[in-house]
Amino acid sequence: MKKSILLIVFSVFFLIALPHHSYAATNLTKIFLNGEELVLPEDVEVVNVKNNVMIPIRVVAENLKFKVDWNQKTQSVKIQHDSKVISLIVDKKEVKVDNDQKMLSIAPQIIKNTVVVPIRFVSEEMGLKVNWNNTDKIVTLDRNHMQPSPPLTSEEYESKLNHVNRINYANNQLVVSLDKEVTPAISKLTNPDRIVVDLPHTTLGSNVVESQKSKSLGKLDISEIPNLTEVRYSLFKHDPAIVRIVIELNHISAVQYTSQFIEDKLILDLNITGETSTTGAIPPDSGKKTVMIDPGHGGRDPGTISFSNKQEKDFNLALSLKVQALLLKEPEIEVVMTREEDVYPTRPERVQLANKLMPDVFVSIHCNSVVASPQATGTETFYYQRSSSKELADIIHMHLIEAIGLKDRGVKNSSLEVIRETVMPAVLLEVGFLSNPEEEEAMFSDSFQNKAAQAIVNGIKEYLEVQ
Numbered sequence: 001m002k003k004s005i006l007l008i009v010f011s012v013f014f015l016i017a018l019p020h021h022s023y024a025a026t027n028l029t030k031i032f033l034n035g036e037e038l039v040l041p042e043d044v045e046v047v048n049v050k051n052n053v054m055i056p057i058r059v060v061a062e063n064l065k066f067k068v069d070w071n072q073k074t075q076s077v078k079i080q081h082d083s084k085v086i087s088l089i090v091d092k093k094e095v096k097v098d099n100d101q102k103m104l105s106i107a108p109q110i111i112k113n114t115v116v117v118p119i120r121f122v123s124e125e126m127g128l129k130v131n132w133n134n135t136d137k138i139v140t141l142d143r144n145h146m147q148p149s150p151p152l153t154s155e156e157y158e159s160k161l162n163h164v165n166r167i168n169y170a171n172n173q174l175v176v177s178l179d180k181e182v183t184p185a186i187s188k189l190t191n192p193d194r195i196v197v198d199l200p201h202t203t204l205g206s207n208v209v210e211s212q213k214s215k216s217l218g219k220l221d222i223s224e225i226p227n228l229t230e231v232r233y234s235l236f237k238h239d240p241a242i243v244r245i246v247i248e249l250n251h252i253s254a255v256q257y258t259s260q261f262i263e264d265k266l267i268l269d270l271n272i273t274g275e276t277s278t279t280g281a282i283p284p285d286s287g288k289k290t291v292m293i294d295p296g297h298g299g300r301d302p303g304t305i306s307f308s309n310k311q312e313k314d315f316n317l318a319l320s321l322k323v324q325a326l327l328l329k330e331p332e333i334e335v336v337m338t339r340e341e342d343v344y345p346t347r348p349e350r351v352q353l354a355n356k357l358m359p360d361v362f363v364s365i366h367c368n369s370v371v372a373s374p375q376a377t378g379t380e381t382f383y384y385q386r387s388s389s390k391e392l393a394d395i396i397h398m399h400l401i402e403a404i405g406l407k408d409r410g411v412k413n414s415s416l417e418v419i420r421e422t423v424m425p426a427v428l429l430e431v432g433f434l435s436n437p438e439e440e441e442a443m444f445s446d447s448f449q450n451k452a453a454q455a456i457v458n459g460i461k462e463y464l465e466v467q
Contacts, residue, residue, distance in 0.1 A: 299344025378407030
């Protein structure tokens, strides 16, 4: 509720008497929420377009923590909070609020390479109240004046629910197709051993209901999967609606899991003890230093999408293969790849392979994106806690910044799975921002990738003290 209240902050901009220019910056000074002043980032530019105040969607995403999806291809913005979804299109006054079509007084626009949206409309849809003191330029917000929404009819309630449209299990992965992303509650239970996945505000879609073996319980065919006893699903609760999926395990010593959303699909990866990865090969015990290169994402997981709709997985693989080619020329180094083509080893599989082969260093290659802020730029390098990983990160980052010349975003400690769960010195490189049009163009060029690859190799060699 507090997030929704914060969004009303910007609706006050429409109460200001602004100069009659086609484009001008606003001049707000202070904003208070229940007596506490709120401070916006210094680089945020709120603009007036034909007496309509617009705000960059990066404010909604970064400062108010709402979920914002920007589709470069369709030039569309989706803003979501709880069950409320507002869908807007650049230069279009038609807007969709949940399942209703409405009209804007002014369409979203792109100004200075940044998408801006009319905040008055969004604020009113949230049903909040704001007061504006034009003399002192002070905004005061009062949550106590919010009007309660009328109760939903059963049809309205059903239409607002998320729906499970398909459930599959294969290759140690549970894949659940939904209307939209939801935050699952996942837990491990014993007697019997099982993993329970609860999907809040979600019901079963008609296709899934029709495939159920009974009206109350559905099951997947796992007759050829030795590690599982059963995968079952049901509408666990009606009010509020919760779909529960249970993966019952068959006499295994241990299991770990990770989850992620890709294109409205919940993917639950299981890492079952005793299984081995088919990715990579074990290098011979030659006394050489061993380097594992991990091109991030791949296969069905594209990673982030660039400004011109290129896929992160392609950049990661291209750069990683150049790093591999350089390392293969080093007589004192053996190189192992987590993937050499467009396939998707899960994160647990990458970790399992690394911890099995025990390379001297592990380097995961990625690139960044903030679709709501295409001006974001630069290189950053991540490690997790270990001093050896910090040293490796510092050295490779220094070589990268010197070679490719992007903004130095620093070396940072972060709990990312492939560098947290691996036990050797490990780093994750975010080489640059694909959401930045100039940076994207450079990053997909051979000259940039050759410089970056050589820098990564130079950093690895310096850390390993290889001449």
